Amino acid sequence: MGHNVYLPKPAKILEIKEEVGGVRPIKTFRTSFVDGAAFSYRCGQCAMLSVFGKGEVMISISSSPLDKDYLQFSILKTGRVTTALHEMEAGDIIGIRGPYGNGFPLEEWKGKQILFAGGGIGLAPLWGLVHMTLGQREDYGPLTLVYGARTSQDIVFRGELDDLKKKMTVHLSVDVAESGWNEFVGFVAQNVLDKKPSPQNSIAITCGPPIMIKTVIKALKDLNFEDGQIYTTVENKMKCGIGKCGRCNIGRHYVCKDGPVYSWAELKKLPQEY
């Protein structure tokens, strides 16, 4: 038998960055394995994080495979395990197993222009992808990020987004007008319609809350994107991460193993139960 698939490996939290405060706080954790082992993964894959004594949670990896020194996770405080993670400090030990899931089909996207459309914490699964495509810039066409949050205080990777604007097109939005905000006001889907990205030789990837994903897909369809040009990532409650515990399925697919990345052409054929 190979290695035990349920055993997490101890990893140290190297650094914690507070992204968003308030009642829906988000923190970014950089980690590395205690034994110094490497962790090979693809953009879009997830890892199962353990807080021993609390349990496990499946989190998308927000670093890119080009970042060799750490694994990064950006986490919204919402349940038992994520609350415990938010209470941890640099130097603390967590457990990590994975990587899990299919990841983005980056090979198929080479030579295409790419639109990233994210909302709230939904920028985390896209973040590694943004950095991967930037790191292999010559392989892709123009890159555009459309990202929105409820308020300017809810925007993740705020400082890094400013840097990103020097390297690619970035359109930000907040849901409602606020003083000092001089970019788009409205939902991400409205911002996508406003910016009218061309479907020509394009791929669009959207990630965020379920309602945002649905409205962005509709906006992209209105802009004549084909189903196969639109990608999203799905999340569901997970325990095992390897297609056995039975709870994250959408039809015959286990999101942990067969997802989380789907083209709309694939996802629309599955039962709409997610």
Place this chain on the structure above:
Amino acid sequence: MDKILAKKDYSRWLEKLGSYRIFAPRKRDDVWNYEMVTAPDAERLEDVMTAVPAKGIVFPQREPFFEFAETDDGTRITEILPEGEPVVVFGVRPCEGRAVTLTDDVFGGEFEDHYYWKRRNATTLVGLSCGAPPSPNCFCLSVGGSPHSKEGLDLLLTDLGKTYYAEALTKKGEKLVLEGQKLFTAPGPEDRKAVDKIQAASRKKIRRELSRIENVPAKLRGMFDSPFWDDESMSCIRCGICTYLCPTCHCFDMADEVETSTPLLGKRVRTWDTCQFPDFTMHSSGHNPRPDKASRLRQRINHKFQYFVEVWQKYQCTGCGRCISLCPVGIDIIQVVEKVRDHGA
């Protein structure tokens, strides 16, 4: 390898199996279940349908995965693998043998489940072919099985009155016969004829049928949004019996059990879980993709008769009838699937 064992020698055979832990159906408080037995008290093999299926012997209801401990040297994780002691289960119904082949599929593959396989590889399943259906709700014939199916079993015994006809089906089964080889004799032609006669007769004794289900997977695909599921699930009290006692259901939870918090010491533990509980799929945000009884009954039926078929090309049901007999409100999988079959016809 076919052999004959006199029934009076059954308990002597068990005495020869001292290197195994032996399970067989036992009655306690009027309920039959597989229990560990010692050779001297096992007089004969009981021809019954236990409440809890044999799956619990290879896939226990509660199973520690590892221990975690905070020590001066950091966090220590200690794997707790089962020892894999040899186990024999006697009296396994053919439908349960088939069910084990389905859990083998689930726990195998790319991510092999060491806990399951450590037990599974050390377990010998001795089936007892059904002379008469052990439950009024047996319907194995309708889902590709039979009262004398050999799938998943290592040895199949058929009750010939004063003797058992023993068919060793695997190396593990042969080993079991060899452990007591002096007790076994070669069968005569009349013995095989008797087995064939019993098997032909037993097929006719099955009282329930779920016929013409070839189109059910396609039918289910088209019924996802039907109000049918509201009607069928109305009486469900979400107790989960249908899934806990199903020999093919494999869903589980994983949780941390803390023994002491300073310093931290505890175990990560797997327990059976069920798609019939609301929090099975509930996100920490409160969003629930399967928020009502209708969507959860639909998941149970769809998993068994559509999704599993799409992945593995077989039904995830072997017709044991436990979910029918033991449902406290009388939800009957045969009737539900028949209605699906006839829906819109």
